[in-house]
Amino acid sequence: MGPNDLDRFVADSGDILLRTAYLMVGDLHEAEDLVQETLFKVAARWPRACRMESPVAYARRILVNLALRGSSKRSRNRAELKATPPVETAATAARLDIHDELFDALAALPPRQRAVLVLRYFLDLPEAEVAAALGCSLGTVKSSTSRGLKRLEETLRPKNQHRSIAL
Amino acid sequence: MTQIENDVRAWMHERAARVHASPKILEADYRPRTHSWRPRFAIGGGVATIAGPVAAILTLAGGASSAFAGWSAQPTTASPAQLQSAQSYCSPNIPDPNTTTQQLVDSRGPYTIIVYAGPASSTQTYNFCTVGPGLQNASGWTSDPPVTPADGRLFLWSDHTATDNGQDYGTMIAQAGPDVTGANLTLTDGTVVTATVQNGWAVAWWPGSGHVASAQLATATGTETQTFNYPCDIHNCGGGPHGAAAGGGPGGG
Numbered sequence: 001m002g003p004n005d006l007d008r009f010v011a012d013s014g015d016i017l018l019r020t021a022y023l024m025v026g027d028l029h030e031a032e033d034l035v036q037e038t039l040f041k042v043a044a045r046w047p048r049a050c051r052m053e054s055p056v057a058y059a060r061r062i063l064v065n066l067a068l069r070g071s072s073k074r075s076r077n078r079a080e081l082k083a084t085p086p087v088e089t090a091a092t093a094a095r096l097d098i099h100d101e102l103f104d105a106l107a108a109l110p111p112r113q114r115a116v117l118v119l120r121y122f123l124d125l126p127e128a129e130v131a132a133a134l135g136c137s138l139g140t141v142k143s144s145t146s147r148g149l150k151r152l153e154e155t156l157r158p159k160n161q162h163r164s165i166a167l
Numbered sequence: 168m169t170q171i172e173n174d175v176r177a178w179m180h181e182r183a184a185r186v187h188a189s190p191k192i193l194e195a196d197y198r199p200r201t202h203s204w205r206p207r208f209a210i211g212g213g214v215a216t217i218a219g220p221v222a223a224i225l226t227l228a229g230g231a232s233s234a235f236a237g238w239s240a241q242p243t244t245a246s247p248a249q250l251q252s253a254q255s256y257c258s259p260n261i262p263d264p265n266t267t268t269q270q271l272v273d274s275r276g277p278y279t280i281i282v283y284a285g286p287a288s289s290t291q292t293y294n295f296c297t298v299g300p301g302l303q304n305a306s307g308w309t310s311d312p313p314v315t316p317a318d319g320r321l322f323l324w325s326d327h328t329a330t331d332n333g334q335d336y337g338t339m340i341a342q343a344g345p346d347v348t349g350a351n352l353t354l355t356d357g358t359v360v361t362a363t364v365q366n367g368w369a370v371a372w373w374p375g376s377g378h379v380a381s382a383q384l385a386t387a388t389g390t391e392t393q394t395f396n397y398p399c400d401i402h403n404c405g406g407g408p409h410g411a412a413a414g415g416g417p418g419g420g
Contacts, residue, residue: 010197014188022186023179035192043197047262047307102178121172122179153171 001050006043013056016123017063023118024067026107038063061133064119068111068134105155113148116141235336235374236300237276242363242371245274253279257296262307267294273363273370278302282340282368287313293324295340316344319384319391321369326379326395335376341369349385354378 001009017038021031042049042059049055106114112134119130120141131141168176245253250272258264267283274280278299285292291313296305308324316322325340339352343364350362350369354377362371362382369382384391 006197010195011193014192015186018188018192019183019186023183028186031186032189032191035188036195036197039192039195039197044305045260045262102175103182117175118179121176122183124176149169149171149175152175 001055003047003050005050006046009042009046009050009055010039013059016056017059020060020118020123021063021067023106023122024064024111024115026103034063034066037066057129057133060119060123061135064115064133065135068115101156102152105152108155109148109151112136113144113151116144117148117152120145238278238374239275240358240360240373241275242361243274243276245272245279249274249277249279253281253296253298256298256303257281257283257305260303260305261294261296262305263292263294267292267307271363271365271368271370273372275372278372280363280370280372282370283307284368287315314342316342316347316367318344318346319386320344320393321347321350321382321384323379323395336372336374337377337379338372339370339379343367343369343384344386346386346388347384347391348387351383352379353381353383355380 014035017035018031021034021038022028025031025034038059041062042055049058052058106117109117115134116130119125119133120127125133127138127141127145131138134141253272254269261267261283263283263285267285269281270284271282272279273282278297281296281298283294283296289312291310292307293310294305294307297303314322314324321341321343323339323341325338327338337354339362341350341362343350345367347364347367347369350364350371352360352362352371354360354373354375356375356377358373358375358377360371360373362369379395381392381394384393
């Protein structure tokens with residue numbers, strides 16, 4: 001990509017960045033804000049970013065860092081907003097109709113474990129790239145993946161067993 | 168791959184596929200804004216107007232302009248901590264940290280401006296960074312070909328005023344001729360501001376809406392006076408990009 005390709009980069013990477021952000025934070029509006037903040041940062045460094053082998057990987061690193069950095073704040077905000085039902089249009093309600101057991105189980109994971117799983121299983125990144133995106137060791141990625149999957153299994157299994165019995 | 172891995176992957180892809188980037192994301196203008204950052208731009212062929220886009224490089228965020236507390240018409244000496252603080256922001260945030268080196272540090276109270284430049288070749292890269300209370304800003308530009316101001320002259324990359332929180336401020340970013348050792352700027356409102364001159368660069372900023380009307384330039388052989396007509400373009404800001412600058416162009420000298 002070249003210095004004049006910022007618009008094309010935004011158009012090409014908008015969906016994948018938003019989906020990644022959405023799976024990481026579990027809220028579409030927060031995800032959109034994260035992606036916008038990410039794109040502003042990328043644009044600020046676009047003369048350098050456009051020369052990179054993978055500008056989208058650069059954007060992804062920024063996105064992940066922003067998501068992790070703001071995770072505690074988002075948790076506080078979420079708690080404060082619990083008493084106020086969100087106002088959603090029909091369109092956004094349809095787009096947000098994705099709450100289910102796995103969604104809740106994923107949301108219950110520590111942010112870094114969730115990020116590892118999203119990068120590994122949604123983006124299908126090799127463990128080494130996940131480590132690079134998160135700025136951690138390969139061992140941390142392996143252990144976080146293992147623990148995250150185990151917690152998802154533990155969370156889902158009782159409900160699934162209960163459901164089977166109920167059926 | 169285990170069952171749970173398959174389930175998680177399938178679930179993520181299915182859920183994510185329902186989400187699409189909205190116009191909020193796709194149609195936003197992410198290009199540099201006055202209050203945060205500016206893109207690199209290039210000047211070539213001696214025809215580009217430089218007063219606008221170049222001048223927009225330096226912007227002061229709200230906190231800085233609310234009172235311009237600590238500003239002085241004379242450059243001050245940055246403490247090691249102030250300089251280190253500025254460099255710690257600027258080094259990783261300027262567009263070309265690996266190809267530019269520090270050329271000038273302008274300090275006025277708590278505000279620090281650092282100019283970086285790359286090696287001169289067919290094109291030259293410049294980076295510019297400002298750090299102060301409520302303010303962090305880094306940007307860059309290129310010149311094709313590089314500017315080489317004549318002796319006793321300034322080449323103004325920027326003579327710009329802006330308004331922030333209702334308060335005006337102006338900036339000058341210039342390259343200085345090789346023999347220029349000092350520069351006192353007289354603004355259109357009569358204010359006199361001393362620029363920082365280092366390594367062929369001259370930089371100053373000031374509260375108010377004045378532009379640079381003239382510069383008293385100290386050289387090894389005496390004092391030169393250069394006048395400017397705002398808004399200047401590539402021809403009357405001190406010379407073209409080739410730097411011949413004889414007479415400083417229509418607005419110079």
